[in-house]
Amino acid sequence: MTNTLLDIAGVWKAFEGNSVLRGLDLSVTRHEAVVLIGASGSGKSTLLRCINGLETVDAGSILLAGDLDVSAFKTDMDAVRRRIGIVFQSYNLFPHMTVLDNVTLSPRKVLKRSAADSKEQAMALLERFGLAGKASDYPDRLSGGQAQRVAIVRALAMEPELMLFDEITSALDPLLVGEVLDTVRDLKAGGLTLIMATHEMGFAREVADQVCFLDAGVVLEKGTPEAVFGSPQEAKTQEFLARILK
């Protein structure tokens, strides 16, 4: 078994004739944390949505664990999404369900776990992230930081092999960013493989094993945080970093 969890090769994706991804390549090793940076509109969200099949690609291949081709015509996308979790900028919790029901819904319905088992698992996860006291609350009673952490727990309850985070702190009050980033830090320490689009450069520098700078639909530059942040090679990367770090 190779150590590559995700292998993206030559992926193209256009919306109404506008190519957002232009033959993008990206390889992710198991237990690796990959951080995607790049200007707004550079295709970070589109790439993440292609990876778990929320968008279909126009060309190229996305191979998960060497055996499941997300981009193939016949692939069962529900099977893909069982193995890849995603958390969005807007938490998208289900407002008509309690926190506990939000977390147990898909283990019960998709993995066919018993109510008791999924509840036990959910409570353990909520406990681990300091949310046990919120289990029977409805989402409208949560702060943004709590809501986003519940969204992360909800995705984790499916025990994904790969987690995608799409600017999960961008909608948060600055005071609440820290608690959500702590959660990601915790997951990274636990060995979860993750890809994260973010504008939190300090955090990227700290947790990333690989930083990818997206520009015009390709990964223009990638490397360790030291390399990309310390001595960026491409003019566009330098320009972007200068703008965002100023």
Add this chain to the structure above:
Amino acid sequence: MSGWPVPRRRTSRSNVTLVTSATTAPGAPEVYFDPVRQAYRRKRARRDALVGMASLLGFVLVVGFAISRTSGWPLVQETFFNGSEFIATFPGLLDAFLLNVRIFLIAEPLILIIGLLVALARDLRSPLLLPLRVVATLYVDIFRGVPTILVIFLLGFGVPALQLQGVPNNTVFWGTAALVLSYGAYVAEVFRAGIGSVHSSQRMAARSLGLTSLQTSRYVVLPQAVRNVIPPLLNDFISLQKDTALVSVLGPIELLRQAQIDASSTFNYTAYVGAALIFIALTIPMTRFADWVQARMRKRRSMAGTA
């Protein structure tokens, strides 16, 4: 600056209102009301209520007096508000109204079921199920376009005229069926609007958790959609309560028909007023209930907005 005393956290018990809750430390006030301000507010609320009642009473007296002084009033009173006529006809009207209630109670659940199924069928995307979608769309187009009374005529007089074997020729049956078909089309559109009101990010979040399209509809979209359309649905209920009277054109003795019989035998219209009162007696509580539900949902929504 004379005016309000500076609120202090704890003063003597007699003039401070302490509202403590389980979540705060014992003894620490969660809500503090300045007693002077509170007394002023109470006084003003009492005064507002009094002024309102007095103003309303004055209005009713003036209008009532003006009406009773018009030259035609005795005749109007005799024709529409005749006490002995009212006493003679009202029990019969109440009796006849039981049929309206029956029609309503049978029609309403069927309307909800048909409405929901048709709404779901109209949003089907599978090419194999295209016929279902077309039928549902045609149904809505047709039954929303044709006046309810015309559907009642068509079914109530038309179908029995065919004298088909095994098909009931009971007028109440066909009148109810016509109401169900007509209202089903409206309610289907209400449900569809409700489904559309659930943000697409909810569906996306559910799908990204591995739920199938069907599971997403069942557990995530529909519960929210139904909740969102409860106020308009209650409105349609109220409308249906009244429209049960339309079945009278087919002949069964329901409330309106009974009133018509009473009125035509005496040339006095008090029975119609009695019938109106009965309809109102049922719709007013429903309307207030709908208002209450709507207000509650608005409150919940604005609370969610600040979270």
